Amino acid sequence: MDPWLTLVFAGLFEVGFTTCLKLEERSKGFIVPFLICAGISFTLLSQALQSIPLGTAYAVWTGIGAIGTVLVGALAFGERLKPATLGLLGVVLLAIVGLKVLA
Template sequence: MTWVYLFLAGIFEVVWSCTMKISNGFSHFWWTVITFIGMTISFGLLSLSLKHLPLSLAYPIWTGIGAIGSIVIGVMFFGDKLSVLTWFFVALLIVGIIGIKLTGGH
């Protein structure tokens, strides 16, 4: 269940980062509310995962899920444009997250 908590925490990190963008600097009330709800859920789930996972494993995976998810959402829904070289580094990020998971010992 610990890994489920961590994965969901990463998903909610994507939620709050995207809704923070939509809130336009916290100037749209309901998007701001959703942002803070997403933050609360994300941090809460991360906290639950940290009961059983070391910080050095959980935190980079959490931020990696959030980073990769935000990149994908940015490209798909916000019109972000990434160069081929940037996609290469995104792929390295994915490989790094998988490597951390596989070698983290949990």
């Protein structure tokens, strides 16, 4: 699999494990899904690191996780988003795209 696509999936599974943390806070039973998502996320990140420099991969992984987690918080948990928050998430997205372009 393409290392960048692997990295995207690693970031999406990061969103999965952060979401499981929130769900565990509300009701028990999400530790196993958390561990599964975390394991997959770290495994995919490790695979991507074979081809993508550490700093770049980590920045992209955390950026995808941050954007995805904020969006899940808003869409699934009713957390309010300020216009400035959306703007700053856009900056993070642009930084991720820029890192890919420069890689």
